[in-house]
Amino acid sequence: MLDGRLALLTPEGIRLSLTPAGPVRRAFAWTIDFVLWLIAVFVIAIAIRFAMGDSNLGEGLFLVVLFLSYWGYPILCEVYAGGKTLGKRWMGLEVVREDGLPVGWRESSLRNLLLVADFLPMMYATGLLCMLFDHRFRRLGDLVAGTLVIYSPKTRARKAAQSGEAHPLPFPLTPEQQRALIDLVERAEHLPPSRCLELADLAEPLTGLRGEASLARLRAYVAGLTR
Amino acid sequence: MKQALFEAQHEALWQRVATLLADKQPSNETQLPALYRQLCQSMALARQRGYSPLLTEHLHGLVLAMHRKLYGTPLERPMTLRRWLGVEFPRRVRQEWRLVLLVCLAFWGVAAAVGLLVWFQPHWAYSWMDWQELTRYEAMYSPSKEHIGRDGSDDDVMMFGFYIWNNVSICFRTFAGGLFGGIPALFSLVFNGMHFGVIAAWLSRDPAVAEVFWSFVITHASFEITGLLLSGVAGLRLGLTLIRPGRLSRRHALISASRHIFPVLVGAALLTALAAFFEGFWSASSLIPPTTKFIVGGICWALVIGFFVFAGRGQHEA
Numbered sequence: 001m002l003d004g005r006l007a008l009l010t011p012e013g014i015r016l017s018l019t020p021a022g023p024v025r026r027a028f029a030w031t032i033d034f035v036l037w038l039i040a041v042f043v044i045a046i047a048i049r050f051a052m053g054d055s056n057l058g059e060g061l062f063l064v065v066l067f068l069s070y071w072g073y074p075i076l077c078e079v080y081a082g083g084k085t086l087g088k089r090w091m092g093l094e095v096v097r098e099d100g101l102p103v104g105w106r107e108s109s110l111r112n113l114l115l116v117a118d119f120l121p122m123m124y125a126t127g128l129l130c131m132l133f134d135h136r137f138r139r140l141g142d143l144v145a146g147t148l149v150i151y152s153p154k155t156r157a158r159k160a161a162q163s164g165e166a167h168p169l170p171f172p173l174t175p176e177q178q179r180a181l182i183d184l185v186e187r188a189e190h191l192p193p194s195r196c197l198e199l200a201d202l203a204e205p206l207t208g209l210r211g212e213a214s215l216a217r218l219r220a221y222v223a224g225l226t227r
Numbered sequence: 228m229k230q231a232l233f234e235a236q237h238e239a240l241w242q243r244v245a246t247l248l249a250d251k252q253p254s255n256e257t258q259l260p261a262l263y264r265q266l267c268q269s270m271a272l273a274r275q276r277g278y279s280p281l282l283t284e285h286l287h288g289l290v291l292a293m294h295r296k297l298y299g300t301p302l303e304r305p306m307t308l309r310r311w312l313g314v315e316f317p318r319r320v321r322q323e324w325r326l327v328l329l330v331c332l333a334f335w336g337v338a339a340a341v342g343l344l345v346w347f348q349p350h351w352a353y354s355w356m357d358w359q360e361l362t363r364y365e366a367m368y369s370p371s372k373e374h375i376g377r378d379g380s381d382d383d384v385m386m387f388g389f390y391i392w393n394n395v396s397i398c399f400r401t402f403a404g405g406l407f408g409g410i411p412a413l414f415s416l417v418f419n420g421m422h423f424g425v426i427a428a429w430l431s432r433d434p435a436v437a438e439v440f441w442s443f444v445i446t447h448a449s450f451e452i453t454g455l456l457l458s459g460v461a462g463l464r465l466g467l468t469l470i471r472p473g474r475l476s477r478r479h480a481l482i483s484a485s486r487h488i489f490p491v492l493v494g495a496a497l498l499t500a501l502a503a504f505f506e507g508f509w510s511a512s513s514l515i516p517p518t519t520k521f522i523v524g525g526i527c528w529a530l531v532i533g534f535f536v537f538a539g540r541g542q543h544e545a
Contacts, residue, residue: 012267056382063388101299116403146482153291175277182279226230
């Protein structure tokens, strides 16, 4: 199966899967961060102008704030907010080390300082090229720092097993087929009704029924499988 | 075993793990490893028995979060920064003495060569800068000025802010540029050296201006130029690792080189920030007589050189 996920084998013999994020989504996250930074800098500039008037003291203060926010904002966010700047949080991304653990000061500083190298010669051309050639979408800074940008693992609410009347399967199914069946029934409520019926029709060789009745029979099979 | 029975059996464990994870405080739960292993086992069972994807996904989320909580706990390393700056920083600079020599040559060598050329053949200065710029520099360091080295009546704090923003950023850019085989980092150093050489030689031709100029630069240059050169060393190290990774793969060589050189980068940035303090509040003051500035500047240079020669010797590698 073609799978964009990255499997990490832990000492406990468990396979954890992470999904590396591609250039487009990361570019969106970067754009959001950049716009937020521009807005913040603008607001701070106005605030300093109001508080101190048109003084050189205010201008010096502003430049120090500019420096700290420009270089410090991504690093502080990644170290203290679970690897997410605001843009990454919005896009559902996060930065982790290659072993899936949270990033520390060194990794975060290196990858953010090397953003300059990824920018060269213009508009992040090096970073994009590097991401396109790397199977985990790492840019230069990620390669050097040993980090990875992944989709934040989503926690979906767990539902209880299918209730209702159970019905035995007419013939045995392989584990993969059983999984596919369970998956279909669990996802049924997120699908449009017509699509559901279409899929239920496809299951005619199994249920011997069509339409609504076939879907109900599939539910009964799943109840039998899970309960 | 049917899924419903399995869920009923493990419900208590999953609930406990979920409450543990919801607790953001670093917990003193000594059961964490045992709980994590039980959780891993339940997920492995659920996967192998083909229970519903919703269940296995939920368990995967729990396991991933627990994995991070258990293994992601940062090691307690007291005084890391102090050890880095006091011991590792000078040691690693000494380890890279060849690169230090190279960047010194790229900066000081070029500065000296260009400076000598301008000193003996002043018209050469115009091939780097036009006369307006040179006159502006001359005006900045004229002995009658209240604030030396500045255009107008700019305030100390404003210039401090400017130096922080400008100089530390140059430091970081030089480092990042080093990644491309070291060429951009070397270029940045050579360019800065050339600029410095032209201006220093041009201004030294007038004795009155020369005294003001040299007393202005001597103190903060000790930190600022050292910071710039060392960030160049850090960048060059990465670039050379990319060209000649040794017995590791390029990626692994880069990772280990960046780990090794990181204290140097931090030290270089801190030196440059320190230079901004001196440049903003000390060097520009016309109240302090040049003799004092020369003495303090000399002490600073001695301190910097002494630090890199002697600090951190005889201590064990961390």
